[in-house]
Amino acid sequence: MNLDAVFTQMPILSSDKMVLKKIGTNNLDEVFEIYSNDHVFEYCGIIPKHNKETVKNMIGHFERDFLKRSRVKWGIFSCNDNDKLLGIIEAFDFNQKVNMVSVGYFLEQGHWGKGIASEALSLLISYLFNDADINRIQAEVMPPNRASKKVLLKNGFMKEGTLRQASVWSGKGIVDLEVYSILKDDYIKWYMGSEVPDPQ
Numbered sequence: 001m002n003l004d005a006v007f008t009q010m011p012i013l014s015s016d017k018m019v020l021k022k023i024g025t026n027n028l029d030e031v032f033e034i035y036s037n038d039h040v041f042e043y044c045g046i047i048p049k050h051n052k053e054t055v056k057n058m059i060g061h062f063e064r065d066f067l068k069r070s071r072v073k074w075g076i077f078s079c080n081d082n083d084k085l086l087g088i089i090e091a092f093d094f095n096q097k098v099n100m101v102s103v104g105y106f107l108e109q110g111h112w113g114k115g116i117a118s119e120a121l122s123l124l125i126s127y128l129f130n131d132a133d134i135n136r137i138q139a140e141v142m143p144p145n146r147a148s149k150k151v152l153l154k155n156g157f158m159k160e161g162t163l164r165q166a167s168v169w170s171g172k173g174i175v176d177l178e179v180y181s182i183l184k185d186d187y188i189k190w191y192m193g194s195e196v197p198d199p200q
Helices: 003-007 025-035 052-067 116-130 146-154 184-192
Strands: 018-021 071-078 085-095 100-107 136-141 158-169 173-183
Touching (some): 085 116, 100 116, 116 136, 116 146, 136 146
Antiparallel strands (some): 071 085, 085 100, 136 173, 158 173
16 A cells, blocks of 8 residues: 555546546535535435535545545546536545555535446546555445445445444444445456456
8 A cells, every 4th residue: 555645645636527636615615515415415424514614614624634644535526617526535544454445425416327426436446556556445335325336336346245233324323334345456357358346
């Protein structure tokens, strides 16, 4: 795991359609639009924020977590729509002992169902495997969250199983979580098209 590649300078990841980059206070209105929407966090362990000042402080926490080398939150910005913030994707729980990291993502509701989360995740896992030299990427998903599971499977993740009543999520209490993962070897085989992981 090469943490310096991640935390020395905020990585900028891009495709023809989007750029993953730092979120600033200049994005406050767009970030508030995401965090104040209860529907966005229906299946997330995040409590919606309905106070703009709270969200402004939270953006400062994004920077704090990055400087502490504990979490990276990228804004998903459109290349074709005046740099509009479409959503947020993050990497966290960097476990150096087993060379593993967790990922999560959520979009502004108006951008659901357009393949944005899938493309953003594709950019992120390519970066984590190829630049940060991560071996395992995982995600935990509430069982009813079909859309998120579809994004993971589309990017080569495999379902490992269900953790029953094993975690406490803010605003949700004790929840079941399905665990999905992809290893670097899986990714190489999947990316090269020689082997597609079995979703189950």
